[in-house]
Amino acid sequence: MSKLVVVGTVAFDAIETPFGKTDKILGGAATFIGLAASQFEVDTAVVSIVGGDFPKEYLDLLEEKNIDISGIEIVKDGKTFFWSGKYHNDMNTRDTLVTELNTLADFNPKVPEDYKDAEIVLLGNLHPLVQLSVLEQMSKKPKLAILDTMNFWMDSALDDLHKVIKQVDVITINDEEARQLTGEYSLVVAARKIHSMGPKYVVIKKGEHGALLFHDDNVFYAPALPLEEVFDPTGAGDTFAGGFAGYLAKTDDVSFENMKNAVIYGSTLASFCVEKFGTERMVNLKSKDVFKRLQQFKQLTQFEIVLENN
């Protein structure tokens, strides 16, 4: 088993979907990542920052999930990062209503001493220089550094983004972002260009259409489970990344073959995340539910053609 260190936001979200709306609830990339990774009972530390307004019960919740929160800085007289968004009817697009950086504006991440030798580092969506600072604090080169990012940083900090992309082994990015980053429409060509920027493994997330894992000329396609209803997509991408990293940490095997399994686990956990508002479904997720859904994934994708070369 490997240790996993995660940097990312721990935050308040307020969400509106066609199904209803929430007040400020627990959110943030590192929260979703940590909850997903906790399914694998690996040693996980979250590095983040919150304000004095952040409820102790939320921190307790993360601790109960065996997440090390010693790297979450609490700024007593500060306020916690707050994001509010509204999803359109198709649930694939959303408008950001509010972004209050608050304490996040001066976030200077500190990796706990115990985790400076973590084998796996997951850099959740944040300013690329903040992500880079986490990598630089590691006492030895991690076995696997995974980067999640988004179009916002391509628009506002592209040079810095390229610096961190160059340092990581895996990037997870959505299809539109892969196209924006490379100027290529074909995801196959886009993945090849991203390989040349640094990452040996490229994961392209396509939402309801699943995810693609590229490594050199190899490609693996994990579908998303077709769902009756997506209740709230918030955190699905982070949950995917957390499941991916958590499975790799648990199995201590970062081969391409094992990454296929990690992508399937990521997709499986993300399929739960969207069933309820915010973290609600992930907080209550039982391993027997995950087991059942993995069986569904097998049925969804596995076929029995016997190949005869004639």
Added chain:
Amino acid sequence: MSKLVVVGTVAFDAIETPFGKTDKILGGAATFIGLAASQFEVDTAVVSIVGGDFPKEYLDLLEEKNIDISGIEIVKDGKTFFWSGKYHNDMNTRDTLVTELNTLADFNPKVPEDYKDAEIVLLGNLHPLVQLSVLEQMSKKPKLAILDTMNFWMDSALDDLHKVIKQVDVITINDEEARQLTGEYSLVVAARKIHSMGPKYVVIKKGEHGALLFHDDNVFYAPALPLEEVFDPTGAGDTFAGGFAGYLAKTDDVSFENMKNAVIYGSTLASFCVEKFGTERMVNLKSKDVFKRLQQFKQLTQFEIVLENN
């Protein structure tokens, strides 16, 4: 092995894509379906209509592929159906530039005597009443009737379309059309509604995102092979349907489990179709190429998670 009868257009297409444009070339739904099915060396008849302007070499080509063309009516003083379209840069959308129905306007399909007992009937995209007339000519109820259709008939002949939908076992339809037909955004819910209209099996084609096969509460997901370049998407959906039906005819097994394989074959053949203009790639396709690509599909989708219930 089962016999397969196909009704659909045999036509001229003129195509413009970002990669170039063609003059009038061989096209039509039944042409693509027949060429795909010919990969399985099953007894296939195409029922269609062309004008005196249709080159003998095109008919010879179909015959060389062992397709029975006795059901293709030739109207000596008529002209062949002609379609012309231009694809946008993303290759997912297109504008129709010209549609000349010509002889197709009075098409009265006649199923060859030898094929009135065919086990599998594939109703290619045509007016629903023309499709229905083929079903009515069968001397016994086919083991499997497959319907392909499109949004045009939903807009212009919905009542007739419902009549034929009620009579078939399988419908193949794209995602937007499934949503239009049912008024449901979720494809899972849409498939359930289509089940209730008649078809026990619903195949939803999602283009570059693959295809879903639904049967009761079961679902199977065949990805599309991620391609560097889609050269010309014309006929990809028909090729998918032809590969699906051809494989089922060859194996003489219409179970859900075997339909999974049929969907994979359909996706595999469609991945070739888009590599060249029109039918060019399908005409020259060798079984060893198909074999290699099926291996790629296996690598693309198969994973090895050992499920332990803990």
